[in-house]
Amino acid sequence: MATLINPHEFRGFAVNSRGPLAEGGRKHVVVMGAGPAGLTAAYELLKRNVPVTVVEKDHTQVGGLARTVEYKGYRFDIGGHRFFSKNGEVEDLWTEILGADMLTRGRLSRIYYRGRFFAYPIKAVNALWNLGPLEAMLCLASYVRARLQPVKNPRTLEEWVRNQFGWRLFSIFFKTYTEKVWGISTKELSADWAAQRIKSLDLWVVIRSALLPGHSRRGRGEIVTTLIDSFRYPRLGPGQMWERVASISEAKGHPVLLGRAVAHVNHEDGRVVSVTTTTEDGHAETHAGSDFVSSIPIRELVAKLDPPAPEYVRKAASSLGYRDFISIALMIDRANVFPDNWIYIHDPSVRVGRIQNFKNWSPDMVPDQGKTCLGLEYFCFEGDGLWTMPDRELIKLATSELARLGICFAGEVFDGVVVRQEKAYPVYDDSYQANVAVVRDYLASSLPNLHLAGRNGMHKYNNQDHSMMTALLVARNIASGSRLDPWKVNADAVYHEDIRLGERDLSGRQVPERVPAKA
């Protein structure tokens, strides 16, 4: 059965399936997606007494990429989610929402390579020491060779990093993991990213930190240890934050409508008038509003515009790419498996990219302190061999890789569950900026009451804090008519999480791009 509300009614008096929506000039905002961005927009709008309807395609959960999945009392993230922001307002918002349930946790994360653990962020002395005298000598020789005979005008990430560190250090600390994450050869990734991100190896710094291990400096290009050694985390995982926001919204009379996938974004006369959602059993509802916030992927949003967007806009949106992700949670019959929050797996003999130990994020993530729940993360593309592998095969693969890495015995794994996450990462290829600009310009000029926010909602490689900041700005623009620019979020921020020894102080979060085709 379909509930169809005539969107034309909205101008004066709009209704939805639950009754009157808004009257006269009053605003009512329809928010697409109940991840951090959508829920932050709703939270801010409700604080400003603007009523909202949030529609979410997931049947059971809010939180989007930052949800927490529960399986037989074990809780795990889609990738461990640190709560960390340079923005005081976002930090305060997290405290306001969760209070004492917001824990401060110590961070330990290391790199695993051929049976050894290396400090992360990478410390040159620790790395050379761990590699052993022979490999360390070979690495130094390869470094000297690279400095004496650099590749002229390096175009690829591989050439650039090899020039700075030598081939051997490049292949151990850059090649495998970068290729696992992005599914693209480092020969195809652009040197620009590395050149902006990574400072070359300075032997004097290495020698100095070997002789003066406690020595630390602050300022451009160095680690601010206090900020990267700890982070905040909700007691029951990131989903707890977003479940709390959803219940606050419900308490104010605006429950998140779960199981509603946006099917049509209906517009006329240069304004969006309503959004039509469908449930799995085919039930359609139309939600009218004065303003619309979209945190759903740009590619999907544009495909759902009704009437359709011009062909050049559809083409730009459909060219946007994503990297997908599988998390395999394995339950281990052992209290302590490793002390890290997570481990990067650089070892080329296995496909797993990262392993989370959720109990080390918060003890309440497991129902029994005598057991451990590890999340093995595999980066993939929707539809590829990993994505389509049956769950039991994936659990077998993850179990055998854990055993091969020597992290635990296969026999200690007593249960497992698979979560597939499509569109985990917006891909920055050499045309994405132009494609996003086409969509953004079209929407701004043709449908000004449709506002984009969030990570895939703006095709920006944002963490939660920046996804939330874009949503806060959008909500304020709607509520008060201000003209804050959410596209500027990210422009001045630094992400300490990714700053490694010797890396430069960066503007924004960066991801590698493909090498542009030769002119």
Ligand SMILES: Cc1cc2nc3c(=O)[nH]c(=O)nc-3n(C[C@H](O)[C@H](O)[C@H](O)COP(=O)(O)OP(=O)(O)OC[C@H]3O[C@@H](n4cnc5c(N)ncnc54)[C@H](O)[C@@H]3O)c2cc1C
């Ligand atoms: C592996 C991994 C690790 C991460 N680690 C961190 C971290 O440590 N710290 C951190 O701060 N951030 C981290 N992030 C980033 C963080 O998850 C995102 O910034 C944040 O979730 C983005 O919020 P969002 O609301 O913009 O998008 P999303 O979380 O993607 O939410 C969008 C919502 O829209 C819904 N939706 C999509 N299509 C439709 C449709 N057609 N109809 C209705 N609803 C729809 C989705 O189901 C989803 O709920 C990580 C992300 C990943 C993938």
